[in-house]
Amino acid sequence: MKKKPVIAIDGYSSTGKSSISKEIARRLGLVHIDTGALYRGITLFALRCALDQSGKIDCSMLEKHLPELELKFHLEHGELVLYLAKENITEPIRSQQVSENVSFIAKQSFVRDYLLEYQREMAKKGGVIMDGRDIGTTVLPEADYKFFLSASVQERSRRRHLELQSMGIDLPLEEVERNLTSRDAIDSSREASPLRQAPDAVLIDNTKLTKEETIEKILSFIS
Known part of the structure; x- marks a missing residue:
């Protein structure tokens, strides 16, 4: 029996990585692993358990x-x-407070080291699609298929703004864009596993593509 593929999808915030990966997993009979959720989970943990007296995350305390x-x-x-x-944290990790701090947490080398083997273990038997920011470059460099999603910051801000509104969070569009631009800069310049396109990854700019169009384009490369 042929081993099911391992697919890596990287890219910027609000390019639809998770929802797109989830749908592709459904269509191909794969398990979807949202690694961004893991970093958000640690960020939530830090905000609850590792704050200094000024209310900022203390990395030494977190470690x-x-x-x-x-x-x-x-x-x-x-x-x-x-x-x-024992807490389902699907909703809490999508809060604006977590979004504002997750890139800071994700750039900590001790956090990335902590999660690396866990992520690799989940993909060892194949049959997974994993999305994040360093999957094709660091976590799963031998993935069968690699994709990198991009879109203009204006379009990504619009998508994120709508997502927040659907959650009852009314944040000005300008603030959403500032947050995304800041996350882009932190993710791309961090010392530990920066956000970048793997040399063998397929670049897909979905600024003008719908979710379904993006999915179909990705599927066209998978045999």
Whole structure:
């Protein structure tokens, strides 16, 4: 029996990586792994357990508490759901506070090292599509297929703004764009596994593409 493929999808925030990967996983019978959720989970943990007296995240405190972290995906109704201990954190990790701090957490080398083997272990048997920012370059450099999603910052801000509104968060579009631009800069310039396109990844700019068009384009490369 042919081993199911391993697919890596990287790219900028709000290019639809997770929702697109989830749909491709459904169509191909793969397991979707949202690695960004893992970093958001650690960010949520840090905001709850590792703040200094001024209310900022203390990285030394976070590193000290990481062994206590119970962050795991559980398969529910065919989808992986992220839990922090016994709490389903699907909604909390999408809060604006987490979004504003996740790039800071993700650039910490001790955090990336902590998650690296866990991510690789999940993909070892194949049959997964994993999305993030360093999947094709660092986590799964031997993936069968690699894609890199991009879009203009204006379009990504519009998408993120609509997503926040659907969650009842009314943040000015200009602030959403500032946040995305800041995350882009942090993700692309960090020392540990910066956001960049793998040399063998297919670049897809979906500024003017619908979600379905993006999915069909990706599927056209997968045999």
